[in-house]
Amino acid sequence: MIKEYIKNFFALNRLKLLEDIADLKADKEYEEQLYLETLHNERFRFQLVAGVVLVLLVFACIVLFLFNDQFNVVFRGQKVFYLIILILFIMLIRETMLRFVLGKRMQSKRRIPSYLMYTNAFFEISIPTIGLILYTEALNSIIAFSTPVILIYFIFIILTTLELDFKLSVFAGTVAAVEYFLLVLYYLGRVDMTGAEPIIKEPMMYFAKSLIILLCGIVAGFVALEIKKRILKSFRIISERNQIERWFGQQVSKAIVDEMLKSRRGIVSRRRTVCVMFLDIRNFSKYAADKEPEEIVKYQNDVFSFMIDIVNKNNGIINQILGDGFMATFGAPLSYDNDCMNAVNAAHEIIAELKKKIDYKEIPYTRVGIGIHTGDAVTGNVGTSIRKQYSITGSVVILASRIEQLNKEYDSQLLISKDVLDKTDREIVEYELIGPVELRGSEEPITIYKLA
Numbered sequence: 001m002i003k004e005y006i007k008n009f010f011a012l013n014r015l016k017l018l019e020d021i022a023d024l025k026a027d028k029e030y031e032e033q034l035y036l037e038t039l040h041n042e043r044f045r046f047q048l049v050a051g052v053v054l055v056l057l058v059f060a061c062i063v064l065f066l067f068n069d070q071f072n073v074v075f076r077g078q079k080v081f082y083l084i085i086l087i088l089f090i091m092l093i094r095e096t097m098l099r100f101v102l103g104k105r106m107q108s109k110r111r112i113p114s115y116l117m118y119t120n121a122f123f124e125i126s127i128p129t130i131g132l133i134l135y136t137e138a139l140n141s142i143i144a145f146s147t148p149v150i151l152i153y154f155i156f157i158i159l160t161t162l163e164l165d166f167k168l169s170v171f172a173g174t175v176a177a178v179e180y181f182l183l184v185l186y187y188l189g190r191v192d193m194t195g196a197e198p199i200i201k202e203p204m205m206y207f208a209k210s211l212i213i214l215l216c217g218i219v220a221g222f223v224a225l226e227i228k229k230r231i232l233k234s235f236r237i238i239s240e241r242n243q244i245e246r247w248f249g250q251q252v253s254k255a256i257v258d259e260m261l262k263s264r265r266g267i268v269s270r271r272r273t274v275c276v277m278f279l280d281i282r283n284f285s286k287y288a289a290d291k292e293p294e295e296i297v298k299y300q301n302d303v304f305s306f307m308i309d310i311v312n313k314n315n316g317i318i319n320q321i322l323g324d325g326f327m328a329t330f331g332a333p334l335s336y337d338n339d340c341m342n343a344v345n346a347a348h349e350i351i352a353e354l355k356k357k358i359d360y361k362e363i364p365y366t367r368v369g370i371g372i373h374t375g376d377a378v379t380g381n382v383g384t385s386i387r388k389q390y391s392i393t394g395s396v397v398i399l400a401s402r403i404e405q406l407n408k409e410y411d412s413q414l415l416i417s418k419d420v421l422d423k424t425d426r427e428i429v430e431y432e433l434i435g436p437v438e439l440r441g442s443e444e445p446i447t448i449y450k451l452a
Contacts, residue, residue: 044162045159045162046096048159049091049124049159050091050092050096052155053088053091053092054092056088057085057088057089057092060084060085060088061085064085083134084131084134087127087130087131091127117163117165117168118168118171121156121160121168121171121172121175122171122175124156124159124172125153125156125157125172125175125176125179126175126179127152127156128149128150128152128153128156128176129176129179129180129183131149131152132144132145132149132150132180132183133183135147135149136183136187136191140191141191142184142187142188142191145180145183145184145187145206150180150209150213153176153180153213153216154213154216156172156176157169157172157173157176157213157216157217157220158216158220160172160217160220160224161220161223161224161227163224164224164225164227164228164231165221165224166221166222166224166225167221168221168224169217169218169220169221169223169224170217170218170221171217172217172220173213173214173215173216173217173218173220173221174214174217176213176214176217177210177211177213177214177217178210180206180209180210180213181206181207181210184203184206184210185203188203270378270379271376271377271378271379272331272332272335272376272377272379273331273335273339273374273375273376273377274329274330274331274332274339274374274375274376274377274379274392274396275329275330275331275339275340275342275343275372275373275374275420275423276327276328276329276330276343276372276373276374276375276377276392276396276397276400277311277316277327277328277329277330277343277346277347277370277371277372277400278325278326278327278370278371278372278400278401278403278404279307279325279326279327279328279347279350279368279369279370279404280324280325280368280369280370280404280405280407281303281324281325281366281367281368282366282367282368282369282408283367284323284324284325285324287299287364288323299363299364300323302357302362302363303354303363303366304321304326306350306353306357307326307350307353307354308326310346310349310350310353311328311346311350313346313349314330314342314343314345314346314349315330315334315336315339315342316328316329316330316342316343316346317329317332317333319391319392325368327392327397327400327401328343328346329379329392330342330343330346331374332377332379332392333379338424339374339423340372340374340420340423340424341423341424343372343420344372344416344420344424344428344451347370347372347414347451347452348414348451348452350368350370351368351370351413351414351452354366354368367413368413369404369405369407369408369412369413369415370404370407370413370414370415370452371400371401371402371403371404371405371406371407371415371416372400372403372414372415372416372417372420373396373399373400373403373416373417373419373420373446374396374417374419374420374423375394375395375396375399375419376394376396377392377393377394377396377397378392378393378394379391379392379393395441395442398441399417399439399441399442399446402439402440402441402442403415403416403417403439403446403448406434406437406448410434410450412450412452413452414450414451414452415434415448415449415450415451416431416448416449416451417446417447417448417449418446418447418448418449421449428451430451431449431450431451432449432450432451433447433449433450434447434448434449434450435447435448436448
């Protein structure tokens with residue numbers, strides 16, 4: 001007994017370790033997939049920035065052509081505007097080239113070093129700073145730091161959220177805030193302040209603006225982080241749902257899948273008490289002997305479809321479907337405290353629905369044998385990371401199958417063990433005692449009851 005316990009203990013822990021390793025691999029796969037998506041975002045961002053720059057470039061050229069005289073007066077010549085056009089043109093070429101280079105990286109599935117991402121962010125954030133320098137030098141006035149140019153900082157900070165990187169967004173906000181404030185401190189005592197309002201001369205006003213720029217970067221970082229968390233969570237939920245459906249096939253109810261995802265318990269290999277049902281279609285071989293394969297498949301679908309629905313409705317799962325029957329489990333992977341009663345109710349419903357369909361000529365005359373037993377079993381996934389199957393292992397499975405086979409001997413349709421009857425709190429009122437029966441696989445006789 002002790003030897004068997006130790007063996008089961010190590011078997012369960014080994015299965016748990018394998019599942020943990022599989023979860024770790026899954027997390028890495030999620031991260032890798034998310035990284036590929038961020039590369040698509042980055043490529044889109046380059047395209048978006050290039051589009052914006054192109055619009056600004058065209059706008060600058062039109063303005064320079066239509067309002068040439070006015071700009072000569074305000075900016076004391078056209079040098080500043082030509083410099084702005086040159087910067088925009090360089091940015092357009094740069095963004096287009098980066099989009100091309102990134103496309104090549106994506107095709108080769110090579111990662112982009114993080115320092116390049118930060119370098120790119122630093123370069124883009126510095127564009128408004130260069131614009132402020134040009135405006136300030138041309139106007140020789142601090143008023144340049146209150147122009148719409150500073151709003152360009154926010155555009156580039158917001159665009160960093162597409163990277164889904166908290167640190168990158170905070171970095172962009174910090175660089176923008178520091179560059180802006182240092183630039184203000186540099187020019188406050190060097191440009192013409194004649195006629196300027198007192199508040200314009202106060203460094204604290206510009207410090208407040210710098211602080212807002214920094215907060216924008218931090219907020220953008222938290223937004224990026226939250227989006228990343230929600231995307232990863234969605235990946236995991238979808239992956240777990242698909243995994244559950246792969247393990248159980250399509251014979252598990254949506255309610256059980258949803259509850260497993262909600263409870264976050266997942267598929268944990270452990271010893272638990274389950275109730276096992278075996279169902280067998282009587283004389284199936286004789287029926288199928290003179291039928292075409294298509295007729296046999298149609299018959300199986302007609303019979304099994306409503307039976308599986310009934311099992312699912314009563315919180316059971318189908319572990320195996322054989323040609324002439326199936327094995328169902330109640331109490332794993334989730335237990336509902338009344339698993340034995342659920343199994344008995346499902347069996348009664350199957351027999352009643354089968355009779356109804358025979359009466360309505362929906363299926364040919366069919367007789368079934370059902371055996372139900374309860375006991376401890378080891379439940380969990382068996383297989384590799386490529387192919388796994390949810391398995392119920394233990395003597396309870398063998399004994400439930402043996403009980404089902406007794407239906408032939410006692411000309412019955414539904415037999416249960418005393419253990420099942422006891423766990424229903426004797427809610428079953430109509431039953432017939434068969435008596436203790438010797439079953440292969442059990443050291444002691446098992447008391448059997450006939451319910452149908």
